[in-house]
Amino acid sequence: HSQLLLVEVRSKICSVCSQLVLFRCRSNVTDMAVTTGSIFVDVLIAVVPALYLVYWYITNNNDYWDKRGVPNVKKGLFWGTFLGKQSQADAVLEIYKQFPDEKYAGLFQFKRPVLMVRDPVLINKVLVKDFTYFQDRGGPIVKKDIFSKTLFGLRGQVWRALRYKLTPTFTTGKLRGMFEQISKSGDNMVDKLKEHLSTKEMARGVDPKNFLFEFTLDVIASCAFGLQFQPNSPDFNKFKSIVEKMFKFSPLRFIRFGFVTIAPKISDFLNISVSSSEAAEYFTNLTKATIKYRKENNVQRNDYFQMLLSLKEQEESGKDMSHVVPAHVTEDDAVIDQMHYTQEDDQSIDTSEKLFSEEALTSNTVVFLSAGYLKQSIANSTG
The missing domain is CATH 1.10.630.10 (Cytochrome P450)
Structure with missing residues (x-):
């Protein structure tokens, strides 16, 4: 079935490509453009690949936790918050309640994998006993952001030095x-x-x-x-x-x-x-x-x-x-x-x-x- 679908997609691409016209711009012989004669098709050719690349970039690591055998949810943590359906705290609590018998669970902050630790013993190790191995907050911060020089924005040894001081x-x-x-x-x-x-x-x-x-x-x-x-x-x-x-x-x-x-x-x-x-x-x-x-x-x-x-x-x-x-x-x-x-x-x-x-x-x-x-x-x- 998948091979037949692939053949059909290829035939459609060939059909579209057969209608393309390649020409040189008069202003500069080195510039070339591709057009089908239809504005709608031209826009479609430009937009569809771009949308596909965006979709691929966002979803290409959806199997991150599956590969590691970690129970997880596929829904991004902040999508519901973005749509105004629930607060961030409610979203985290909802995911927390989905794994009552697990010591930890995986989730995604948009496309970024995040591990939620539920077990008190593991939490104690992360925050106290093995704290030296869990440096910084890990959140994305732009270097020129006003919070970039705080413990929320720094990484590695710089984070440790600042926290120590x-x-x-x-x-x-x-x-x-x-x-x-x-x-x-x-x-x-x-x-x-x-x-x-x-x-x-x-x-x-x-x-x-x-x-x-x-x-x-x-x-x-x-x-x-x-x-x-x-x-x-x-x-x-x-x-x-x-x-x-x-x-x-x-x-x-x-x-x-x-x-x-x-x-x-x-x-x-x-x-x-x-x-x-x-x-x-x-x-x-x-x-x-x-x-x-x-x-x-x-x-x-x-x-x-x-x-x-x-x-x-x-x-x-x-x-x-x-x-x-x-x-x-x-x-x-x-x-x-x-x-x-x-x-x-x-x-x-x-x-x-x-x-x-x-x-x-x-x-x-x-x-x-x-x-x-x-x-x-x-x-x-x-x-």
């Missing part, structure tokens, strides 16, 4: 030092609420989600970017507007995300980024201005930005840039700092790439913003 910045002691900034943001929110209650706007009631959103932004602006906004100031409203644009969902942004996932190298070559270019420019300029102000005025502040700035100064001075992972670290210690766990001899995590350039500082303050913003949004939506 950033881990101490999130200890309870360092975070406790930011309490004063958080308290100040809380006072600003209380003052704003009192002002709102004393005006005619009180008749329209209070929007708790908006107040909590602005409080969260004020805390992040203070702790991550070192900015102390006045309530309802033009600068704060600008900051809020940029953040909303940065995380606002749109079909075009999702198409970009899909293209970056399916063809990361082409996306990198064409400089196709998922992030908002306006937001990237705003935060880049904000980082440069903050660095300049602190250096010129010798400002030291207990915030995340100051920690990054200190790491940048260490890097520029050549201090503490050779990071040694000690051997024979216990698994209990690994729970505290996963980067210290290794079964091998002492290893040096060293890289010639700058970890704390101005671009990297921008990336890591923005990722701080994204973590706080998204969690607050989820809390509001379920409140």
